[in-house]
Amino acid sequence: MSMDLVVLLYLIASVCFIQSLKGLSHPTTSLRGNAFGVAGMTIAVVTTAALIVSLAGSITGLGWVLLGMVIGGGAGAIMAKRVEMTRMPELVAFMHSMIGLAAVFIAIAAVAEPHAFEIAARGELIPPGNRLELFLGAAIGAITFSGSVIAFGKLSGKYKFRLFQGAPVSFRGQHGLNLVFGLLLLGLGGMFVVSQSWPAFLGMLALAFVLGVLLIIPIGGGDMPVVVSMLNSYSGWAAAGIGFSLHNPLLIIAGSLVGSSGAILSYIMCKAMNRSFFSVILGGFGGEASAAASGDGVQRSVRSGSADDAAFVLGNAETVIIVPGYGLAVARAQHAVKELALKLTGKGVNVKYAIHPVAGRMPGHMNVLLAEAEVPYDQVFEMDEVNADFPQADVAIVLGANDVVNPAALQKGSPIYGMPILDAYKARTVIVNKRSMAAGYAGLDNDLFYMDKTMMVFGDAKKVVEDMVKAVE
Amino acid sequence: MDVSPTLINLTIFVLAIYVGYHVVWNVTPALHTPLMAVTNAISAIVIIGAMLAAALTETVLGRTMGVLAVALAAVNVFGGFLVTRRMLEMFRKRDRKEKDDKVTVHS
Numbered sequence: 001m002s003m004d005l006v007v008l009l010y011l012i013a014s015v016c017f018i019q020s021l022k023g024l025s026h027p028t029t030s031l032r033g034n035a036f037g038v039a040g041m042t043i044a045v046v047t048t049a050a051l052i053v054s055l056a057g058s059i060t061g062l063g064w065v066l067l068g069m070v071i072g073g074g075a076g077a078i079m080a081k082r083v084e085m086t087r088m089p090e091l092v093a094f095m096h097s098m099i100g101l102a103a104v105f106i107a108i109a110a111v112a113e114p115h116a117f118e119i120a121a122r123g124e125l126i127p128p129g130n131r132l133e134l135f136l137g138a139a140i141g142a143i144t145f146s147g148s149v150i151a152f153g154k155l156s157g158k159y160k161f162r163l164f165q166g167a168p169v170s171f172r173g174q175h176g177l178n179l180v181f182g183l184l185l186l187g188l189g190g191m192f193v194v195s196q197s198w199p200a201f202l203g204m205l206a207l208a209f210v211l212g213v214l215l216i217i218p219i220g221g222g223d224m225p226v227v228v229s230m231l232n233s234y235s236g237w238a239a240a241g242i243g244f245s246l247h248n249p250l251l252i253i254a255g256s257l258v259g260s261s262g263a264i265l266s267y268i269m270c271k272a273m274n275r276s277f278f279s280v281i282l283g284g285f286g287g288e289a290s291a292a293a294s295g296d297g298v299q300r301s302v303r304s305g306s307a308d309d310a311a312f313v314l315g316n317a318e319t320v321i322i323v324p325g326y327g328l329a330v331a332r333a334q335h336a337v338k339e340l341a342l343k344l345t346g347k348g349v350n351v352k353y354a355i356h357p358v359a360g361r362m363p364g365h366m367n368v369l370l371a372e373a374e375v376p377y378d379q380v381f382e383m384d385e386v387n388a389d390f391p392q393a394d395v396a397i398v399l400g401a402n403d404v405v406n407p408a409a410l411q412k413g414s415p416i417y418g419m420p421i422l423d424a425y426k427a428r429t430v431i432v433n434k435r436s437m438a439a440g441y442a443g444l445d446n447d448l449f450y451m452d453k454t455m456m457v458f459g460d461a462k463k464v465v466e467d468m469v470k471a472v473e
Numbered sequence: 474m475d476v477s478p479t480l481i482n483l484t485i486f487v488l489a490i491y492v493g494y495h496v497v498w499n500v501t502p503a504l505h506t507p508l509m510a511v512t513n514a515i516s517a518i519v520i521i522g523a524m525l526a527a528a529l530t531e532t533v534l535g536r537t538m539g540v541l542a543v544a545l546a547a548v549n550v551f552g553g554f555l556v557t558r559r560m561l562e563m564f565r566k567r568d569r570k571e572k573d574d575k576v577t578v579h580s
Binding site: 014024034041044049055062064068071073075076077081083091095099103112116117228236243249253255256259260261264265355362365371372382 | 479502505506507508513515516517518519520522523527528539542544545552563
């Protein structure tokens with residue numbers, strides 16, 4: 001098999017990957033997009049298998065490939081089938097860690113036997129340029145791996161292990177330590193580039209693993225959407241780095257696509273939380289800072305009502321906007337909400353869903369959770385599309401959301417000042433379901449709850465919404 | 474006139490980032506979670522490097538690293554595309570159902 005043909009087929013695979021992302025511009029074309037992705041991957045794998053056979057002159061090597069593929073592919077397929085949609089962020093974080101570690105293993109194999117990848121003749125040293133690329137690919141891969149493991153732990157939230165706690169872990173001199181580790185990492189990397197020494201390479205890897213942990217532990221649970229996006233980006237750069245060292249254009253193209261995708265998602269998430277990328281990275285948000293912000297000590301009264309009261313208000317409305325938050329997903333109330341929306345629509349009420357970009361625990365998470373409950377996507381609107389509709393809405397019903405509807409974001413001096421919010425407070429009547437008066441991630445009190453036009457319905461979201469469904473007749 | 478392969482790679486790299494940037498901004502926010510899952514699968518393209526390592530190396534170290542890397546990347550190839558399809562089908566299911574509902578109303 002000629003190398004020209006291989007590169008040509010890799011080009012076709014690259015185009016398939018671009019098409020696959022392009023397909024996601026609309027739900028109707030998205031499945032075709034995914035099929036393009038599968039096609040691209042199949043072309044790439046089959047081409048590589050053919051290349052291996054022609055290089056080695058036998059198919060025995062492919063047995064090892066098949067062994068890995070069956071084990072890994074089987075595990076992946078089972079996970080994809082079983083995972084609950086609420087646990088999607090954990091699965092994604094887990095998958096990032098797989099890419100990171102795979103990149104590290106490939107780099108180790110390349111340093112051990114560069115001739116197998118045709119980056120150096122048998123018995124000769126790797127050219128310095130390739131060493132630099134191997135160092136970068138391996139370091140980014142290692143940071144991606146250990147960082148994603150920590151992110152996975154924080155997202156799953158059930159571990160007693162201290163590094164996995166949701167609250168940020170911070171200590172004095174943390175940033176200084178990270179800087180020292182980063183510089184040491186570069187130093188050892190430089191040594192490897194100059195001398196191709198194993199100890200430098202392995203030391204560099206060890207440092208990168210530690211650095212990945214250190215970088216993610218200070219970041220609080222509330223910032224997880226940014227972290228997951230960021231690690232998504234890193235996993236792409238790691239793939240591109242390996243592509244550079246193996247002189248493989250397909251790896252470079254696919255890696256860059258993923259890298260820029262993750263970077264854009266991180267940017268969108270930061271913007272939605274009004275946080276600068278650097279303040280997220282430096283961490284410490286979403287933890288102990290909360291206590292000070294909420295405690296002005298004044299007991300304010302709220303108007304609370306029953307599910308029946310809320311159902312009565314909803315039944316008499318013409319337009320209703322539902323604002324779902326993560327609390328809704330935790331209570332598994334999506335199906336009940338869809339039932340409520342169906343019933344209201346049946347009575348001639350115009351129902352819309354309003355989604356804040358950080359409503360879930362990763363970008364677009366809430367949309368998937370609603371899709372799972374078979375909510376039609378033409379009823380679901382993004383923040384920018386729906387905010388102008390709140391002043392005309394008779395009722396805004398806020399289910400398990402808090403910070404994303406907090407009008408404090410409009411007041412100068414508030415810790416969340418400038419964060420874009422859903423203008424639920426502009427609706428004629430606001431119904432808020434919460435389990436208690438506890439503050440949200442930002443730890444702030446929410447003025448929306450104390451407004452005269454707001455009715456608080458306390459209780460588990462699923463139970464409350466189900467009661468509303470029963471009461472709307 | 475020889476151009477260093479690194480520069481050619483850099484050219485590909487920069488242009489691919491540019492393409493990625495424009496394509497990803499066009500992805501509808503509603504599909505950002507599937508986007509992340511499918512990019513997971515796409516970055517598992519490192520599997521082709523892993524395949525070379527698993528099949529063409531001769532030492533125990535090289536081969537072990539290769540087989541492990543193939544397995545890890547394969548988790549993402551299969552897991553990533555399958556979970557993306559599972560999610561996207563949820564978006565489509567509603568579409569079809571709605572159409573079915575309309576049909577029953579007419580009949």
